[in-house]
Amino acid sequence: MIDSNYSRRRFLGLVGGTAGAAALAACGSSGPSEDGGSSGGGGGGAASYWSLSGPPGQEYRQASVDRFNKANPNTKITPTFFQNDAYKQKITTSIGAGQGPTMIWGWGGGGLKAYVEAGQVEDLTDWFGQNAAVKSKILDSSFGAATVNGKIYAMPVETVQPIVLFYNKKVFDKVGVQPPQSWGDIMALVPKFNAAKIAPFSLGGQSRWTNMMWLEFLLDRTAGSDVFNNVFAGQKDAWSDPAVLTMLTQIQDLVKANGFVKGFSSITADSNADQALLYTGKAAMMVHGSWSYGIQKANGGSFVKDGGLGWMNFPAVEGGKGDPSNTVGNPGQYLSISSKASAEAKDTAKKFFSTTLVDNDEMAGWIKSGGVPVLKGASFTGSDDAEFLTSMADIASKAKIFAQSWDQALSPTAAETLLDNIAKLFQLQISPQQWVDSMNGVIGK
Amino acid sequence: MTTLAPPAVRVKEPTRTSGGRSGAVLWMALPALVWFVIFAVIPLIGVLLLSFTTWNGIGTIHGSGLTSWKAALTDPGLPRALWVTFVIMALSWLVQTPISILLGVFIAARSKYRGLLAVLYFVPVLLSSAAISITYKALLDPNFGLSAGLGVSWLAQDWLGQSGLALGVVVFVVSWQYIPFHSLIYQGGVRQIPQSLYEASQIDGAGRMRQFFSITLPQLKYTIITSSTLMVVGSLTSFDLIYVLTAGGPGDSTRTLALQMYQFGFQARLMGPASAIAVILVLIGLAISLLLRRLGGRADESQLEGM
Numbered sequence: 137m138i139d140s141n142y143s144r145r146r147f148l149g150l151v152g153g154t155a156g157a158a159a160l161a162a163c164g165s166s167g168p169s170e171d172g173g174s175s176g177g178g179g180g181g182a183a184s185y186w187s188l189s190g191p192p193g194q195e196y197r198q199a200s201v202d203r204f205n206k207a208n209p210n211t212k213i214t215p216t217f218f219q220n221d222a223y224k225q226k227i228t229t230s231i232g233a234g235q236g237p238t239m240i241w242g243w244g245g246g247g248l249k250a251y252v253e254a255g256q257v258e259d260l261t262d263w264f265g266q267n268a269a270v271k272s273k274i275l276d277s278s279f280g281a282a283t284v285n286g287k288i289y290a291m292p293v294e295t296v297q298p299i300v301l302f303y304n305k306k307v308f309d310k311v312g313v314q315p316p317q318s319w320g321d322i323m324a325l326v327p328k329f330n331a332a333k334i335a336p337f338s339l340g341g342q343s344r345w346t347n348m349m350w351l352e353f354l355l356d357r358t359a360g361s362d363v364f365n366n367v368f369a370g371q372k373d374a375w376s377d378p379a380v381l382t383m384l385t386q387i388q389d390l391v392k393a394n395g396f397v398k399g400f401s402s403i404t405a406d407s408n409a410d411q412a413l414l415y416t417g418k419a420a421m422m423v424h425g426s427w428s429y430g431i432q433k434a435n436g437g438s439f440v441k442d443g444g445l446g447w448m449n450f451p452a453v454e455g456g457k458g459d460p461s462n463t464v465g466n467p468g469q470y471l472s473i474s475s476k477a478s479a480e481a482k483d484t485a486k487k488f489f490s491t492t493l494v495d496n497d498e499m500a501g502w503i504k505s506g507g508v509p510v511l512k513g514a515s516f517t518g519s520d521d522a523e524f525l526t527s528m529a530d531i532a533s534k535a536k537i538f539a540q541s542w543d544q545a546l547s548p549t550a551a552e553t554l555l556d557n558i559a560k561l562f563q564l565q566i567s568p569q570q571w572v573d574s575m576n577g578v579i580g581k
Numbered sequence: 582m583t584t585l586a587p588p589a590v591r592v593k594e595p596t597r598t599s600g601g602r603s604g605a606v607l608w609m610a611l612p613a614l615v616w617f618v619i620f621a622v623i624p625l626i627g628v629l630l631l632s633f634t635t636w637n638g639i640g641t642i643h644g645s646g647l648t649s650w651k652a653a654l655t656d657p658g659l660p661r662a663l664w665v666t667f668v669i670m671a672l673s674w675l676v677q678t679p680i681s682i683l684l685g686v687f688i689a690a691r692s693k694y695r696g697l698l699a700v701l702y703f704v705p706v707l708l709s710s711a712a713i714s715i716t717y718k719a720l721l722d723p724n725f726g727l728s729a730g731l732g733v734s735w736l737a738q739d740w741l742g743q744s745g746l747a748l749g750v751v752v753f754v755v756s757w758q759y760i761p762f763h764s765l766i767y768q769g770g771v772r773q774i775p776q777s778l779y780e781a782s783q784i785d786g787a788g789r790m791r792q793f794f795s796i797t798l799p800q801l802k803y804t805i806i807t808s809s810t811l812m813v814v815g816s817l818t819s820f821d822l823i824y825v826l827t828a829g830g831p832g833d834s835t836r837t838l839a840l841q842m843y844q845f846g847f848q849a850r851l852m853g854p855a856s857a858i859a860v861i862l863v864l865i866g867l868a869i870s871l872l873l874r875r876l877g878g879r880a881d882e883s884q885l886e887g888m
Contacts, residue, residue, distance in 0.1 A: 225847045232639040250850070254640035335724075341742075342828055399723040401831035402741030409725065418724055548637070552849035556833070563744075563832035 181211035181480035183238035183488070186227060189217035190406075192430025193294065196501040204492040211484040213239075219406050221343060228548075231256050231474070238477040239485050244281030244290055244470040245544040246551060252284045257472040261287045263486060273494045277532075278468035278510045281540050291489050292468035295427070295507030298531045298538070299349050299465040302428060303421040303446045304414055307334055311420070315446060319357070319386065319453040326395045329420045335397035337390075338419035340410035342402055344555040345543050347562045349423050349464070352542055353450040354383040357458040361537045368545055370580035375572045379457075384561060384568035386453075391562055401563055408435060415439040423450065425465055426528050429521070430506035447524065449531050463531050464539040468510040508532060553578045625863065632856035638846070649853025653845070653861075656854070661833055662841040665748070669837060670816045672752045673759075677812055678805070681760050685767020686797060699768070702761045710758065714825035717754050741827050744834035751823055751835050755816065763808045770804030771797060806877040813873070814866050838862050 187197050194217050201215045216237070218226055224247075230236045231251065240257065242248055251257045264271045278292035303315055311332045316322045322336075329336040340346045355363055359379030366374035390396070397419050403409050411428055413419040415436035422428070429447070433440040452460040471493075473485045492498060494511060502509040506521050508528045516525040532538060543551040557574050560566045566574075632653075635645040653659065688699040705713070720727045721740040728736035741747045778796050787795065820839040823829065829836035829844070836844070838858060846855030 228638050228850065229847065250637060250639060254637070256639055342830055397724065398737075399739045399742045402718070402722075402739070402747070402827065404828075409722070413724060548848070548850040552844065556844070559830060560832040563830075563834075565744075565832040565834075 181484045183211070183213045183477070183481040183484040185213050185215045185239040185241070185488075186223070186230075186237040187215065187217055187241040188220055188223055190219065190408075191434040192427060192505040192507065196294075196505050199501055200488075200492050200498055203495075203497060204488050207491070208484070208487065211480070211487070213484065213488060221404070221406050234476060236474050236476065238474055238481040239488070240472045240474060242290065242470050242472065243466060243541070243544040244292075244468070245540050246547045247544060248282070248289055248470060248472065249284045250548055251472065252289050256475055257289050258475050258482065259287050259289060260291065260473070264288055267490055270490045270494055273511055275468070275510050275512055277538060281467055281544070282470050290470035290472040291493065292510045293471050293493055294469040294510060295502050295505070296468060296510055296528070296532045297426045297466040297507065298463040298528060298535070299353070299423060299425050299450070299541075300447045300463075300528070300531065301421060301423050301450050302414060302432075303448075304417055304419070304444060305446045306444050307417050307420045308446070315448060316421075316451050318451050319354075321451065322395075323390070323393065325420070326390070326393045330394055334417070335413065335419040336395050336421060337397065338410045338413035338422040339396045339400040340403045340405035340407075341396070341400040341559070341562055343405035344559045345541070346405050346410065346424070347558045348542055348555065349425075350387055351383065351558060352464040352539065353423065354386060354453065355380065355458075356462050356464065356537075356539065357450065357453040357460065358383045358386075358456040360458040361462065361539060364539065364542065367575075367579060372579065373576050374579055375575045380572055381568045383453075384571055388561065388564060388568065391564060396562075401559070411435065415444070427507065429524055433506055433521075441520075447527065459536045461535050462537045462539070463535040464541060466544070467538055467540060547581065549581050550578045628856045628859045631852055632854075632860050634853050634856075636852040637850040638852050639850075645853065649851075650857045652851070653854035653857035658833060658836065658841055659858075662836050662838045665833075665835060666817060666837040666839075668748065669752060669755070669835075670813055672748075673755045673816050674809060674812050676752060676756045677760050677763055678809065680756070681763035681808065682767050682798075682801065682805075684760065684764040686771050686793070688764060689768045689771035699764075702764060704761070705758050706762045706765075708758075710822040711825050713754060713758055714822050717750070718826055721750065742831050744831060747827055747831060747835050751826060754826060755819065755822060758822070759812070759815070763812065766808050766811075767801065767804055770801050774800045803877060806873055810870050810873045813869055817862065817866050817869070838865075 185201065188194065197217070198215060201213050205212045223241075227236065227240060227242070228250075231240070231254075236256070240251070242251075248257070274292050275296065278296065279288060282288050282290040282292055301316075307329075308315065311328055311334065313325055313328055314321075316325055326336045352364075359377060363374065363377045363379060366377075397403070397413055403413075408431055410422060411424070411431050412435065414422045415432050429440070429445070432445060436445075439445060449460065449463060452458075471485075471489070473482055477485070499509045499511045499514055502511075503514060503516060503519055503521075503525060506524065508514065508525055514525075514529070516522040516529070519525060539545075543555060546554060554575065557566065557571050561568070561571050631642070632649055633644060633646060634642050635648060636642040684702065688695050688702065718741065719725070722729075723737045723739055723742075726736075728734065728738075738746060740750050774797065778800070779792055782792055782796060818839055819837070820843065823835055823837060823840060824843070827835045829840040839862065842855050842858040842862065845851045845858060
């Protein structure tokens with residue numbers, strides 16, 4: 137009696153357990169099928185596309201997708217947009233889990249290399265060989281960051297984005313000073329703006345890559361492009377160049393002189409608060425990517441329209457070896473095709489590449505966004521932003537060297553150490569020598 | 582049917598019910614156990630295995646022995662992260678416990694306005710950590726925040742941009758969010774204390790303070806242990822709030838172990854060392870909760886002896 141009772145319970149337990157296991161098995165099997173769906177974007181040649189949200193780009197990315205979907209109602213592309221800093225983690229995790237999109241948006245360079253080494257993206261070299269007409273429409277200089285070991289793994293899209301020094305003309309007039317022509321001028325302007333209770337430079341320091349842009353320019357102006365090229369090539373102790381110590385000391389001097397806005401280390405670039413400081417006149421200058429123009433135009437009321445925004449290439453450093461025409465930034469944005477996507481989805485993506493992404497509407501859209509397209513033969517006449525766009529195109533084309541941003545060029549592991557140490561450097565938590573030592577430790581990693 | 586039959590049944594019955602009851606308890610624990618195994622034990626084993634490998638999150642996983650452990654343990658950021666974690670844990674316990682107990686005692690009394698206040702106090706628990714962090718970040722912004730809005734200059738500190746201040750703000754926001762929850766636990770604890778204890782002490786001439794320290798606090802012993810365990814283990818693993826508020830900054834001033842793990846795993850894409858830190862976190866968490874249980878003494882001892 138007792139036994140039978142007990143065993144009945146045991147039996148029920150077993151049944152329950154099996155039911156649970158069956159339910160889980162069902163969950164498990166729904167995973168892979170969903171995986172196929174998301175990589176393929178729903179079958180039948182539909183494709184998925186992940187990219188960044190927010191102004192100035194999202195509107196024009198959406199417009200390209202809409203244009204394509206209208207022309208190809210049977211092979212639709214489904215876009216999903218994410219915030220910049222969140223996207224970087226989201227995309228890797230998804231790709232690692234086999235849940236990535238058909239089309240992977242990125243910055244090329246070291247991040248793309250990691251995908252290539254993991255066999256996650258399609259080799260497009262042959263495709264570009266067969267579609268020479270598509271390739272010839274895109275600026276040659278934009279292909280560098282799409283190329284890994286001599287093969288092309290991504291299509292350059294959207295805009296060429298040099299990093300420039302933006303300044304608020306109204307604030308300069310109010311204080312009665314001229315834009316800086318050299319590092320000495322910058323250091324001389326700092327106390328003047330501070331005395332007028334205006335922050336000399338705005339900076340979204342919590343995002344860290346914002347601080348990095350300063351080091352990129354200072355090192356280039358001081359020592360030319362050799363130092364970072366050696367780092368990139370994995371040369372031992374490449375950061376030990378004396379120019380590195382000089383420029384790290386310079387940047388800490390600027391921090392100590394209150395060159396950056398109060399609270400810069402808790403401002404994020406994703407919130408665009410750094411740009412807001414500039415267009416509201418709380419800060420006088422800002423080193424930022426050219427995409428900031430579109431953000432300030434969209435968010436700054438009539439600031440840009442009224443001619444309040446000035447810009448220039450980063451000034452020279454006295455006695456520096458670098459060519460002041462050099463620039464750094466993003467030579468383009470990059471779209472790769474997932475090697476895990478279905479053949480139909482890949483075809484849809486390639487059709488998107490060869491039609492919509494190189495058409496005239498695409499070029500017009502990116503010009504309207506306030507950017508210089510990666511497509512050749514852009515004409516800015518008649519655009520509201522002709523003045524800005526012409527000077528960006530000038531900076532990009534006249535630069536002897538258009539270096540890719542360090543964090544994009546390096547591997548994710550080295551880039552993280554770099555960003556971490558840069559944040560500490562700006563916080564004066566480490567000395568220039570400690571910075572050099574930590575960075576030498578991750579060369580080639 | 583003899584007179585012997587009933588006792589025979591009576592003897593058997595307790596065995597059957599007790600056997601039956603333990604069967605029922607096992608059966609009731611089963612669903613929870615299944616989920617626990619699937620969502621806690623299996624991932625934990627996965628993490629343990631991953632900590633002996635090298636993996637960048639997208640490529641193939643290579644076994645690499647103790648390399649990842651060495652990388653995690655020799656990282657100069659680890660002692661710093663341990664220290665920050667410990668400081669946040671200790672400070673938030675020190676801030677939260679006294680306030681929660683006092684608030685809990687206050688709202689345990691049955692009167693209408695206290696009931697209303699209890700509902701108001703509870704609001705922060707209902708908000709998501711991310712929303713709280715974003716709100717505080719906006720309020721504390723030295724250029725656009727409260728100080729600029731109200732024109733109060735002493736508020737214009739670089740709250741999240743200076744090491745010491747940022748740590749203080751983190752502790753404050755964590756406490757702001759969780760004090761209501763712990764007050765609720767203490768409220769329940771206080772209401773469990775038999776009224777007769779207070780009546781008896783009143784007859785003996787004890788005042789309010791005496792009652793609080795001699796009856797309420799000792800009677801709350803187990804509640805304090807429960808709440809402290811939740812606080813300590815919770816602050817060990819808390820991630821979202823700090824990540825949104827400071828992202829571990831400025832520099833590494835508020836980078837706790839959990840953030841260090843995230844940085845290793847998802848930013849530097851070193852899943853091996855990240856898993857090693859995860860294992861360390863689990864071990865510390867287990868050790869602390871065991872220690873706290875020990876502090877509580879024997880679990881079966883009664884607090885109401887002689888009642």
